Amino acid sequence: MGVIGAVREDGLGGLQHNFITARIEDLVIWSRSRSSWPATFGLACCAIEMMATGTAHYDLARFGMEVFRASPRQADIMIVAGRVSQKMAPVLRQVYDQMMEPKWVISMGVCASSGGMFNNYAIVQGVDQIVPVDVYAPGCPPTPETLIHAIETLHQLIEDGEIMRRRAATGTGAEVRVQEIPAGTSVPVVLGVK
Numbered sequence: 528m529g530v531i532g533a534v535r536e537d538g539l540g541g542l543q544h545n546f547i548t549a550r551i552e553d554l555v556i557w558s559r560s561r562s563s564w565p566a567t568f569g570l571a572c573c574a575i576e577m578m579a580t581g582t583a584h585y586d587l588a589r590f591g592m593e594v595f596r597a598s599p600r601q602a603d604i605m606i607v608a609g610r611v612s613q614k615m616a617p618v619l620r621q622v623y624d625q626m627m628e629p630k631w632v633i634s635m636g637v638c639a640s641s642g643g644m645f646n647n648y649a650i651v652q653g654v655d656q657i658v659p660v661d662v663y664a665p666g667c668p669p670t671p672e673t674l675i676h677a678i679e680t681l682h683q684l685i686e687d688g689e690i691m692r693r694r695a696a697t698g699t700g701a702e703v704r705v706q707e708i709p710a711g712t713s714v715p716v717v718l719g720v721k
């Protein structure tokens with residue numbers, strides 16, 4: 528019957544020897560890609576689709592992601608769902624800075640990725656000016672299927688180690704830096720350079 532057949536019949540009892548061998552880094556990457564928790568962070572209409580992705584119909588629990596954390600310190604994925612206003616930009620960056628390392632960012636929808644149809648002074652023309660984006664989900668809004676595709680792409684990138692290699696090479700992720708402005712000044716938010 529073989530090991531797989533025995534496990535199918537008897538569960539773990541079907542294993543003759545209850546141990547597996549693997550490289551520790553493979554296990555770390557495997558667990559990292561399958562237990563990422565998103566920060567609870569929605570900005571506009573795209574967030575409705577993000578919420579739909581967590582419902583029973585789409586079932587993010589299949590990817591170990593059903594727990595949207597209210598505290599950034601317990602989250603390692605930021606899904607930027609919606610347009611980012613200039614006022615929100617520093618807040619978004621603060622939430623990102625408070626998240627655990629290693630952490631990942633998905634830009635959801637055209638507004639987050641490029642400003643979308645809001646080509647004006649009030650909206651950040653691409654959230655990659657604020658945080659390093661790992662995967663872009665296209666659409667207005669992206670459907671839950673599109674977001675799930677982005678999530679699976681991110682998982683693949685985590686498993687390949689591509690993101691960590693890039694961060695190791697550059698030292699600071701996508702090299703996004705935000706210039707702090709003292710409170711009370713009337714200068715517009717400076718979004719930094721990539």
Ligand code: SF4
Nearest residue numbers: 572573636638667668
């Ligand atoms: S991409 Fe479309 S759905 Fe998403 S925030 Fe912009 S306008 Fe709303």
